[in-house]
Amino acid sequence: MIEYVSTRDQSVRVSSSKAILDGQAAGGGLYVPADIEAVKSDWRSIIKGDFRSMAKAVWNVFFDDYGKEETDRLVEVSYKDKFSAPDITPLVKVGDAYVLELWHGPTSAFKDVALSALPNLMSAARGMNGFTDDIMILTATSGDTGSAAIQGFRDVPGTGIIVFYPHGGVSDTQRLQMVTPDSSNVTACAIRGNFDDAQTGVKKLFREIPKPVKGVSLSSANSINIGRLVPQIVYYFSAYAQLMEKGVIKEGDKVDYVVPTGNFGDIMAGWYALKMGLPVGRLVCASNKNNVLTEFLNTGHYDRKREFYKTTSPSMDILVSSNLERLLWYVCGPEHTLEYMKQLEQTGEYQITDDELFEMQKVFTGVFASDDKGAAAIKGVFESDKYLMDTHTSIAWACMEKYRSGEAPADTVPFGSDAAATVVLSTASPYKFSAAVLEALGEELTGSDEGNMQKVREITDAEVPSGLAGIFSKPVVHKDVIEISDMKPYVIEKCTR
Ligand SMILES: *Cc1c(COP(=O)(O)O)cnc(C)c1O
Numbered sequence: 467m468i469e470y471v472s473t474r475d476q477s478v479r480v481s482s483s484k485a486i487l488d489g490q491a492a493g494g495g496l497y498v499p500a501d502i503e504a505v506k507s508d509w510r511s512i513i514k515g516d517f518r519s520m521a522k523a524v525w526n527v528f529f530d531d532y533g534k535e536e537t538d539r540l541v542e543v544s545y546k547d548k549f550s551a552p553d554i555t556p557l558v559k560v561g562d563a564y565v566l567e568l569w570h571g572p573t574s575a576f577k578d579v580a581l582s583a584l585p586n587l588m589s590a591a592r593g594m595n596g597f598t599d600d601i602m603i604l605t606a607t608s609g610d611t612g613s614a615a616i617q618g619f620r621d622v623p624g625t626g627i628i629v630f631y632p633h634g635g636v637s638d639t640q641r642l643q644m645v646t647p648d649s650s651n652v653t654a655c656a657i658r659g660n661f662d663d664a665q666t667g668v669k670k671l672f673r674e675i676p677k678p679v680k681g682v683s684l685s686s687a688n689s690i691n692i693g694r695l696v697p698q699i700v701y702y703f704s705a706y707a708q709l710m711e712k713g714v715i716k717e718g719d720k721v722d723y724v725v726p727t728g729n730f731g732d733i734m735a736g737w738y739a740l741k742m743g744l745p746v747g748r749l750v751c752a753s754n755k756n757n758v759l760t761e762f763l764n765t766g767h768y769d770r771k772r773e774f775y776k777t778t779s780p781s782m783d784i785l786v787s788s789n790l791e792r793l794l795w796y797v798c799g800p801e802h803t804l805e806y807m808k809q810l811e812q813t814g815e816y817q818i819t820d821d822e823l824f825e826m827q828k829v830f831t832g833v834f835a836s837d838d839k840g841a842a843a844i845k846g847v848f849e850s851d852k853y854l855m856d857t858h859t860s861i862a863w864a865c866m867e868k869y870r871s872g873e874a875p876a877d878t879v880p881f882g883s884d885a886a887a888t889v890v891l892s893t894a895s896p897y898k899f900s901a902a903v904l905e906a907l908g909e910e911l912t913g914s915d916e917g918n919m920q921k922v923r924e925i926t927d928a929e930v931p932s933g934l935a936g937i938f939s940k941p942v943v944h945k946d947v948i949e950i951s952d953m954k955p956y957v958i959e960k961c962t963r
Contacts, residue, residue, distance in 0.1 A: 471500040473795040481531040483591035486693035509743035513707040517554040528696045544583040555701040557708035572617040574895035581618035583697040599683040603627040606664035609636045613643035620649035628653045630664045638915040646940040654944040678961040689731040698735035719886035720747035726862040728782040730789035747885035752865035753834040763832025766823035771814040778857040778902040835864035841906035859892040
């Protein structure tokens with residue numbers, strides 16, 4: 467049985483279903499498999515299947531207390547009729563690299579892959595742990611996570627979800643993706659304030675009313691839940707299998723993955739794939755101008771005391787990458803991790819040892835690209851290959867170019883690459899960020915999201931994803947706008963129904 471331990475307390479040890487139910491460990495730690503050797507698997511047999519069978523194999527390793535029959539069932543339920551691509555995460559050749567499209571789910575961004583899974587894993591975990599309360603998910607969102615969480619949790623038995631978003635602070639597309647889904651267990655609500663206000667408000671509610679009414683407990687769906695991380699391991703295998711199928715690599719060849727990174731969840735999943743045995747070459751951690759991870763992976767110095775930039779890749783605008791704590795725990799050990807996290811809280815920075823940095827650099831390369839470089843990549847790749855990337859994927863593409871040219875990593879990194887192929891993870895559909903994509907192409911904006919999306923449609927051959935195509939004509943079902951101070955009574959009322 468895989469045992470999950472808290473990164474901040476060695477004595478907290480739980481099963482996978484309990485870790486998923488808890489989300490975060492008491493005391494602020496994250497759950498990680500205590501013995502990383504235990505995840506070692508027969509990767510050669512895993513890559514033989516389709517996406518679903520790969521998912522079953524991976525989940526069965528990490529979520530072993532569910533039992534094989536149950537994880538198999540949960541994979542089927544999670545991915546049934548949700549993704550427009552038959553193989554869920556198709557791989558496309560672009561230039562001399564391969565783009566792994568992770569955005570064929572209901573909200574056209576990669577968070578769908580994990581948020582299709584988490585609600586079902588949580589729902590099943592209730593019964594397994596004798597938990598009789600219904601679970602009400604509270605989420606504050608700056609745009610993307612909210613809609614993916616709504617699509618994941620809608621109609622899942624024993625769960626409900628309330629999403630708070632900043633009034634006037636999200637794009638029209640993002641707002642409509644949240645306010646049009648009509649399910650009885652879903653609520654989207656605007657708050658008069660910015661994203662930070664929403665986030666702070668939600669954190670406060672978790673502290674003040676963990677059980678808002680009898681029979682209902684609050685929980686969160688953010689990416690520190692191990693139930694969101696593990697489903698993402700699967701597509702590293704899927705990409706590898708597709709490269710073999712295309713005859714690009716032989717079994718055993720190494721593959722580099724370039725990952726557009728914010729909270730370090732997606733790329734951490736790649737590290738777990740490596741530990742399972744998949745021949746992962748380098749994991750290139752691609753950041754935008756908020757390049758705190760680039761500095762860290764090149765110098766070992768994590769410093770969040772820096773200016774925060776709003777970029778055209780908003781889902782990567784993060785200064786504290788929570789999931790990095792998981793890597794620290796494995797590489798630096800429990801004691802150092804605790805110390806570094808304390809320093810981060812108290813002083814806003816920490817410095818790992820040279821040996822620890824060296825260990826990380828054996829696998830990870832940190833590279834960043836500016837908005838301008840990202841925009842140039844969108845235009846350049848569209849002109850040369852007729853392939854249109856969104857603003858997050860293009861940051862990864864620009865980072866790959868920097869990495870390949872030797873411009874990055876900095877000369878502190880002693881490890882080159884002997885990979886047979888490079889995969890760029892594509893985390894959103896270009897339609898989802900139509901305005902910024904049009905600007906990158908040098909096109910005029912139309913004045914509305916709907917118009918911009920139509921214009922992207924005219925420029926490319928690709929269909930508008932079905933989840934986005936209809937939202938402008940759907941009725942708005944969630945119309946509430948409330949003050950921050952009213953969040954508490956609002957949640958209590960919603961839980962009472
Ligand atoms: C969340 C997100 C990312 C960053 O993923 P992390 O797991 O937070 O590193 C990148 N691109 C898009 C479009 C996202 O929504």
